[in-house]
Amino acid sequence: MRKPALTIDGLGVSFGGFKAVDGFTTVVNDGELRVVLGPNGAGKTTMMDLISGKTAATEGKVYLYGQEITNKPEHEIARAGIGRKFQIPSIFRDLRVRENLEVAAARETSVFRNLRLGLRKEERDRIEEVIDLTRLGDVLDTRAGDLSHGQMQWLELGMLIVQDARVILLDEPTAGMTQAETLKTSRIINELKGKHTLIVVEHDMAFVREIAERITVMHMGKLLAEGSIAQIEADAAVREAYLGSGGIH
Ligand SMILES: Nc1ncnc2c1ncn2[C@@H]1O[C@H](COP(=O)(O)OP(=O)(O)O)[C@@H](O)[C@H]1O
Numbered sequence: 001m002r003k004p005a006l007t008i009d010g011l012g013v014s015f016g017g018f019k020a021v022d023g024f025t026t027v028v029n030d031g032e033l034r035v036v037l038g039p040n041g042a043g044k045t046t047m048m049d050l051i052s053g054k055t056a057a058t059e060g061k062v063y064l065y066g067q068e069i070t071n072k073p074e075h076e077i078a079r080a081g082i083g084r085k086f087q088i089p090s091i092f093r094d095l096r097v098r099e100n101l102e103v104a105a106a107r108e109t110s111v112f113r114n115l116r117l118g119l120r121k122e123e124r125d126r127i128e129e130v131i132d133l134t135r136l137g138d139v140l141d142t143r144a145g146d147l148s149h150g151q152m153q154w155l156e157l158g159m160l161i162v163q164d165a166r167v168i169l170l171d172e173p174t175a176g177m178t179q180a181e182t183l184k185t186s187r188i189i190n191e192l193k194g195k196h197t198l199i200v201v202e203h204d205m206a207f208v209r210e211i212a213e214r215i216t217v218m219h220m221g222k223l224l225a226e227g228s229i230a231q232i233e234a235d236a237a238v239r240e241a242y243l244g245s246g247g248i249h
């Protein structure tokens with residue numbers, strides 16, 4: 001049996017009495033890809049903010065491989081192994097693609113040690129794997145700021161993998177992507193299955209169908225349903241929650 005990677009236990013936050021996330025509980029196993037669905041305002045982004053320490057929880061706990069990380073400073077949670085991809089990628093726009101990956105690999109040591117002494121073999125190997133995975137081999141010498149929208153997103157995801165993030169949070173990773181870029185993103189994510197633990201918030205159901213294993217549906221800050229895509233689509237409470245928003249689409 002797989003062990004829990006991320007355990008979320010009764011997690012919640014209240015903004016002036018309004019509970020954006022309300023007693024949310026789920027367990028994401030090691031190597032699992034979990035998709036999180038929910039209507040606008042359901043609390044999906046806030047839930048990621050609570051996990052990553054951007055927002056402090058007012059109730060509940062979060063454990064990463066059994067170690068409690070609730071309400072630790074954001075940088076400590078990142079160092080413990082939660083990697084988050086942002087809408088505006090946190091890449092170094094003036095550095096080349098390869099340099100971005102090298103800086104990410106050097107994260108735990110000193111960038112200056114790496115500039116002077118070079119990367120360790122395992123770090124170089126990991127960079128090569130990520131270059132294959134993200135298909136960025138043709139643009140390694142390109143300034144990151146000159147990449148296409150999709151390539152920037154793949155570079156940032158690649159940087160999280162080079163850093164060996166234990167749990168990767170992706171909030172609407174295909175937003176603003178073309179259909180071709182979205183398809184490529186689903187291929188990348190499918191290749192990560194089993195090797196990395198991922199939580200992906202996404203609206204694009206065509207994309208969700210490409211990648212989904214287990215799905216969690218949030219509604220009004222709470223867990224509404226959990227199961228396979230077929231179970232979720234047949235769930236009466238899920239249909240009800242999406243009423244007026246045109247259903248899950
Ligand atoms: N810092 C905040 N202060 C007050 N309300 C907030 C804050 N952050 C989010 N919310 C509210 O919490 C709810 C959930 O938001 P969000 O997590 O962004 O939803 P989702 O990502 O599922 O669309 C929304 O009603 C939003 O307006």
Ligand SMILES: [Mg+2]
Pocket residue numbers: 044045046
């Ligand atoms: Mg959101």
